[in-house]
Amino acid sequence: MTDILFYFFSAITVVSALLVVLNRNAVNAAMFLIVCFLGMAALFVLLGAYFLAALQVLVYAGAVVVLFIFIIMLLDVKERKKNSLQPVTAVASILALLLMVGAVYMIFSPRNLNSGEAPAVATGSSLKAYGEQLFTTYLLPMQVTGFLLLIAMIGVIVLSRQVRPVGRGN
Amino acid sequence: MVVGLEHHLAVSGLLFAIGFFGVLLRRNTLVIYMGLELMLNASTLALVAFSRFNGTMDGNVFVFFIITVAAAEVAVGLAIIVALFRKRQTVQVDQLNALRN
Numbered sequence: 175m176t177d178i179l180f181y182f183f184s185a186i187t188v189v190s191a192l193l194v195v196l197n198r199n200a201v202n203a204a205m206f207l208i209v210c211f212l213g214m215a216a217l218f219v220l221l222g223a224y225f226l227a228a229l230q231v232l233v234y235a236g237a238v239v240v241l242f243i244f245i246i247m248l249l250d251v252k253e254r255k256k257n258s259l260q261p262v263t264a265v266a267s268i269l270a271l272l273l274m275v276g277a278v279y280m281i282f283s284p285r286n287l288n289s290g291e292a293p294a295v296a297t298g299s300s301l302k303a304y305g306e307q308l309f310t311t312y313l314l315p316m317q318v319t320g321f322l323l324l325i326a327m328i329g330v331i332v333l334s335r336q337v338r339p340v341g342r343g344n
Numbered sequence: 345m346v347v348g349l350e351h352h353l354a355v356s357g358l359l360f361a362i363g364f365f366g367v368l369l370r371r372n373t374l375v376i377y378m379g380l381e382l383m384l385n386a387s388t389l390a391l392v393a394f395s396r397f398n399g400t401m402d403g404n405v406f407v408f409f410i411i412t413v414a415a416a417e418v419a420v421g422l423a424i425i426v427a428l429f430r431k432r433q434t435v436q437v438d439q440l441n442a443l444r445n
Contacts, residue, residue, distance in 0.1 A: 177347045184355040191359050195366035200374050207378050221396045233411050238418050245422045249429050274361040281353045293399040307405045319412050326416035333423040
């Protein structure tokens, strides 16, 4: 049953990720981004990370995508029809495709990953474990992250201040 | 075939590749940013799968930090895009070539 659910949700996630990338309309792409994040949250639930699944829905599918849609509608950009492919980009894409095929081959070749069965109890399922880790082992990263959020807030305020009556160019 | 670590890693790699192609092939800065988010998400999926199958907590805590940093990054990045749009009236990357030559 879990296996079927895994295949189902990973199919949803991958297909909607493809639609995000291939969609001409930026608003539709953002909508498919929500579907992709929800599928990812479902995968987290299947892995037993309930807290991270909730966080994924709240932060990504909630805040981040809403911010994206807000900016898309604020700027009201038109996608041009012609999308010329430059040679450098084509070469980079082919290289990336080869790398991905190699990575999947490495993952599925035997003797590389000796995963076996997952432990019966998922480590990420209890909220208490997160609290313990965050306030003992990861205390410094936690504080640095809080400081980073403060810096990001100040940075956004500085960036979005109206500097001058803006002219084109200089 | 029972779903194991390999399957999760394959899905994660696939998502990362899709996001990467989005970054490479699209011209709209906002869609490029969505591709970046997809890549971050793919890496979090790999981390969660690793920590589930190894019975440790560290990957989960790391994903917590990644989600926080990603939220901050999106806020700053979108503010930069808005500032850029105010200045140049476009968000297409091939028209933002003021540093060329």
